[in-house]
Amino acid sequence: MSAIDIVANLDAVKASIRKALGTADREAEAVELIAVSKTFDVDHILPVLQAGHRVFGENRVQEAASKWPGLKRQFSGICLHLIGPLQTNKALEAVTLFDVIETIDRPKLAEKLTVAMEKVGKRPDCLVQVNTGEENQKAGVAPRDTAAFVRQCQDEFGLPIKGLMCIPPAQESPAPHFALVHKLAEQMGLPIISMGMSADYQIACQLGATHVRVGSSIFGQRS
Ligand SMILES: *Cc1c(COP(=O)(O)O)cnc(C)c1O
DSSP states (O other): OOHHHHHHHHHHHHHHHHHHHHHTTOOTTSOEEEEEOTTOOHHHHHHHHHTTOOEEEESOHHHHHHHHHHHHHHSTTOEEEEOSOOOGGGHHHHHHHOSEEEEEOSHHHHHHHHHHHHHHTOOOEEEEEEOTTOOTTSOSBOHHHHHHHHHHHHHTTOOOEEEEEEOOOTTSOSHHHHHHHHHHHHHHTOOEEEOOOTTTHHHHHHTTOSEEEEOHHHHOOOO
């Protein structure tokens, strides 16, 4: 994908978000686009930064550490989201590198992040991942356990929990999953709802997402 194509894709996705928000009577600025740059190198990311976009997602700490410190020195205002599973032994590096950690799903990880935040002196916004499809192979807390886990993260560990994220099962219609996460976040008074990817971000925009995570529709197919 050429730089021109990537920027055209970025604009098309933004237009599509605005359109979906319009049909749902939501404000044009209600959703933040997270450009998911995992597997793509700096040459692919630069045109998006040069076009003025600043919010990105990566799913691996190691890969992000190889790309983003340099880019953060070159461009101000970058907001980097961790959207992939986090191992406890990478908590310190994740806190150092990321501005939002979207995938908190177990007490041990919450505890390690608390310690890491104190050490680094930085408190990235935190989201709890909800396994809406209750899939065994997928990370996240079950919907019925979400409220208790959010409270534990806040009260026991003092984490700045700002919202929820989900990845619905691939074979299912995403709408009921999005609606469920929207309802849970509302019940808990959490302002951030991260849901929707290339295949379904317009639906997520209509169902209350505040952040959508779009990769291949911007950068092209991952090899
Ligand atoms: C890769 C990834 C995305 C982006 O997926 P696309 O289908 O390429 O838009 C979004 N969220 C998570 C958690 C991902 O791992």
